[in-house]
Structure formats: structure tokens, C-alpha cells
Amino acid sequence: MKKNKGIIRVRACHWFLLFAVTLLGLSMLFVRKDHSLPASESITPDQDNSRLIVIDPGHGGFDGGAVGVNGTIEKDVNLAISLKLRDMLTDAGFKVVMTRDTDTALSDTQDTTVRRRKISDMRNRLNLTNLYPGSVLISIHQNKLAGNSSVHGGQIFYSPNEPGSKELAGYIQAEFNTNIQPEKPREIVRTGKNLYLFYNAKNTAVLCECGFLSNPDEERLLCTDEYQYRIAYCIFGGLLEWYDGRNR
Ligand SMILES: [Zn+2]
Secondary structure, eight states, X not given: XXXXXXXXXXXXXXXXXXXXXXXXXXXXXHHOBSSOOOGGGGSOOOSOOTTEEEEEEOOBTTBOOXXXXXXXXXXXXHHHHHHHHHHHHXXXXXXXXXXXXXXXXXXXXXXXXXXXXXXXHHHHHHHXXXXXXXXXXXXXXXXXXXXXXXXXXXXXXXXXXXXXXXXHHHHHHHHHHHHTOTTSOOOOXXXXXXXXXXXXXXXXXXXXXXXXXXXXXXXXXXXXXXXHHHHHHHHHHHXXXXXXXXXX
């Protein structure tokens, strides 16, 4: 009898374990993001992230971002430039984390409306950045100005939360002004509440609007490898200048 009771207890315990494991599996299913983790995300957060760069190719997946006058989708240009920048930085010995390295969004799978997906996408980008305190966030985007096809060139925006952001934006803007648009230099711009990621970022954080998809000439250039390398090199060069300035 005692033995039987023991078996019953063991079986009850077994069923409970099975139930718990099933519950855990279901809960993991619900919190799973609709993106596979980029390989670079496996880097372990550590104490010194001062030479760790989080590259954030804007948009992705369901969110294409701006559409150019000839149909270029912003998310694709953002990713192409970001991957080139990643390679430059890793070759130079920096640690790099990508928020995405394929055409995916970071939104939560349970979000069904576009609005909710955009909110969770931004929140997850911010959460990923916050995993690496002391790192540098560089977000890559393309601009668009409706009704004006002549405006062109890159402009750098900076987060108001950390003084280094403004300095870094200045260095990168200087590279753009020298190498991309000497005839029309631009000023850096502080971000407001409308840019969630940058308004809430704790780290050094800049947003690079690399060019205008509303300008057909610049749109065509932004789709070429050669120009994407030039843009990536401006960001890379500005970043190196900024590091040099901090070490002087
Ligand atoms: Zn964008």
C-alpha cells in the first residue's frame, strides 16, 4: 500500500512537472520576438563597453520606412550601410552589436496592429541598447522631404541625455560636410520626444539621416555600393575622431 502511494505521489509530481514545463514553453512562445537573434548579439554584456558600438539599421520587416521617388525602400538602404559600417568597425577592433542584421523587425509577435508593433519594435531596440551601458548607439536612417526633390545630404541628430552624443554627432556631421556635401554643409540637430529611442537612450546615441530618398539623384546614389561605403566611412571616421578627442 505504502509502495502504491509512493508511486501515485511520484506520478502526481511527474504530471505537475510536465504541466509546468508546458506552461513555460507556452509563455516563451508568447514573448518570442519575430526576429532571430543576430550573431553579434551573443556578445556578453560586460563592465567596459566603451568600445562597443550598437548599430541600429532603422525599420525592417513589416516597417519599410520611407519610400523613395523611384521606389527604394528605406529599410534596405539602412541595412546595407549598417553592414558596411559593421565590417569597418570590427576590422578596426571594435565590438559590434546589431539590432538587426537581416530584413526583420524587433516587434513582439503578439502585437497585431501596426501601431502596437512599431511601439514594441522601438521598445525592444531601446532594451537591447540598454543591455550595454557605456556603449555607443548609432542608428542609420534615410530622409524624405515631400514636395521637394532638390534637398539632399546627410544630417546627424543626437540624444539630449548624454553630453558625448552631441560631440559625436559633430564629428560625424563634419565628415559628411567635408566628404559628401561640401557645397551645402548642415548643422547637427538635438532630438525631441518624437524620436523615442533617442529621447530615452541612456548611452551616447546619434541618428544618422544619411541622405534624401525624395531626391532622385541621391536616391540612385544611396542604392550603390560605392556611395554606401562613402557614407559608412563618414560615420566610421567621425567615430574614430571622437574617440581620439576623448583620449587626448
Ligand atoms: Zn527612418
